[in-house]
Amino acid sequence: MTIKKLLLATTAVALLGASIAPAMAQTTIRLVSKDLLTTNPDDMKEIEEIEAGLKAAGHDIDIQTVDLPGGTAAYVDALGVMLLSGDIPDIIYFQGGDQKMAEQGILEDLNPFIEKSEHIKDALWPHNVDRLANYPYLLYIYPPRAPQPVIRQDWLDQLGMEPPKTVEEYEALFQAIHDADLDGDGTPGNTLGLTGFGNTNELDSIFNQAFGVTGTWMKNADGAWVNSRVTDAEKAKIEFYARLAEKGLFDKEYVTNTFDVKEDKFYTGKAGVVFGSSPEVIDIYAGKMRQAHPGEDITLALLPIPSGPGGQGLAAVDVSKESRGFAISSLSEHKDEAFAVLDFMASKEGQDIDRLGFEGVHHNTDASGAVTFTDQISTWYARFFNAANWVPPTPLLSPTAQAALDTIKDNFVADNAFVWPADYAADVDATEQVYRSWVAKFITGEASLDQWQQFVDEYNAAGGTRMAEYAATVLK
Template sequence: MGKMTKKRLIAPAIVAVAAIAAAVIWALFLSGGSAGGLKETKKVKISIVTSGIGTTFPPGFNENDNPYLDYIEKNTNLDINVILPPVESYEEKLSIIMSSGNLPDMLHAVDEVWVANYARQGKLEALEDLIDQYGPELRKKIPKEAWDKVTYNGRIYAVPSMNEVKGIELMYARKDWLDRLGLKPPQTLDEYYEVIRAFALNDPDGDGKDNTIGLLLTENLGRSAPFFGAFGTQLDQWLERDGKLVYSNTLPETKEALGFLRKLYAEGLIDPEFPLNRSRNLEEKIVSGRVGLFSATWYDTRGPIELNKQRDPKAEWIPLEFPTGPNGRKGVYATSPIRAMEVVPAGSPNAASVIRMLNFIAGEGHSNLKLGFENEIWTMNNGKMVTDFAEHLKHQYRGIYSALVDVVEPELDKQRLDSLGEHFHLYDNLQRIEKNLIPDRFTGLPTPAMGKYMMKLSGLKDVLMKIVVGVYPLDEFDHYVERWRHEGGDEITREVNDWYHASAP
């Protein structure tokens, strides 16, 4: 073979080998690896849209210039541009962004219906292959039930951010009031009725005035979950009955619970202002000493309960057993396993880099982003975590990044909650709630009919509150159920049960 012929054969081979080597190096770079010690230094630029969650930044810092974002960028070799739309009408802003011609590489969504609609329209990237390749920590730490909620037609359209809290409400009461009136902590629904009545009518604070509240609720029947649980139901959930899923707001058990609350209200035992109460009103009434029993959130021991104890050193608060109803039922609603979803617009060239970023946040970076940096936000003292509250509050903005893909790690969560003050019993409260959960049995993406009808049907729920306060008779509940069914509820129920039977093992 002549020299010219050999050159013509060798040159293409060299080019081919060089191309393969370049491809290997680029693939290793995307996966965070290196090739024979050769390390790519150029950062991949990505843009993400997320919620500012109402936090502020210390002077000199912002969403694109702070040590926590620097920490993520350094460990992922990414250059991340963070965009924070106004908190008001956040999902509406996301829709505007999705309709624009300048799409980011990732959006942080909190509305399941929003995600479902865009997934069905083909406007979101399917992520399962990228997760398998670049997201081992995501696969390991996010359970199947969470992936199910972001799966449509067998494909994954979002990375779920987990909700570490499985339930919210539990009953708390003032033990000093119980002792003064010679009452034991209530357990059954009948015993709760007697305590609520005594707290409203028998001057439990001993000041000789008619100024105490038997039971404190908030607008839209907020803080009532344990009383619905005593009848085996909860509001706004899908529960199983005879092998089918039914909407809880339409159940006879819900009517019974409304009847119980209606009786309390008619007898003047429920705060008459409850339809107007918001969280701030609830807190003010507890702190002022007018309330001795209510359905608390698991963190109220660190909020209004603690403030009441500071104002009145004689106030002694204790958790109660959940009220048990006539059929032995009790419990409260379970929260959704996910609190938010990270989606990638279809066609994004940087989808792999987004998954690498989320994988770091869920894995190696989780502890520092969740807790803050050790010896800056917290320290270990005799095996216990001690939080510097001033620094903790100053750097709460780190939650913007940890919330992108939160994961549940019980031991870490216990350390974190105990570091906020073991006397608040935050972790104990969560454990008490978790033993008494009534789960929502529908765990899929919202169905098409939900997108069409659910907002309108939610507006009908006002009838339930009006039944409690006596504007409507109790039997108006039956008319509410008929309207709910005929104005889209039956169609939603069919789709929910189609999903339920298709997902059965």
């Protein structure tokens, strides 16, 4: 071979390589999420599996996660500062603070991507569709959060009562729990029928519709839009809560309870009924209850949605926007690849990784393809989505939790809340403070329901009137 031929051959190989290289080039996507940290080996292993799955699907993507402090408040603070400093990853998980970014055009409209997506459009829950129509910047594929009440099945059996179907039957159940010595400490009358934490959101989940609180905005007798918080339906509901608290059936210390205190009261028998915020959480409660009572085969019973003077159903779901979720930066040079990552996570392959954990650690697959979970599955949690169309190879939820999920699916009602313009931020904050404060005072007995009008006046003065005027321009 002459030197000339050698040079020609070398040049040809180099050109061929150069032409192939772009097609095989790996794209780097930066992703920041509260639940994905380089310091967590499980997170990194999941990312590796996702990258492998994406490659098999034809996307050679290197996902680089950005570490931010854990804990919701610290994450939100750190994320805001990071974005403000101009460091904007391709995929951003928000848990608040997104609206400001969207207003400035930093977040990409996801609807065109979803429209032509391979997996996501089939994986959405009904409320996701509504929320994306109103606010197309965040994607959070999970069933709506609808807390539902649970009780120890053995306690319900001991009481000889059927699950309550009406508001009155709920009160009777709480009274029976309170009066009986179900925890066996020898002192009847010291068990709470129901406990909660922080505020009344959990209770509202099943009692709103029962008392006629059908949504955030309701029409009054004159046909004008008013916030449901200042309606007679709301007053009737708060009266019910206050009566329960006064009789010692509902925990007056709910305002100072943290979630772990609430759980502890349930596990130790100080309270008979608690609300689980999601089907998965109900299963966690069941597991912790069994841990607290070794040797006893305790199961939890899901209590039904009660009917009341105003109707029956789960509280209307706010579909104005996702309160958290994944966004794609409009400044990203790899928007298609970033969306490909999200789309993959909504696919069967992506969900298998995200929901089932690692083969040999969280689950085992036998030769026939049957999947069995190990004890480690209780430590696993999805980092991305809970797709509506994904069916686990083996049931992930207990029958109680599955019943809770079915209830959520069957009772979805969209709320008429909408996104507030930035100018109304102070009014929204002020009215929220006034409402929360008065409700807690009514329930703990610091204020009497006779002062309801005083609350309404204060609420309206704090911005309620201005907000209602704006609502009238938005709602039809």
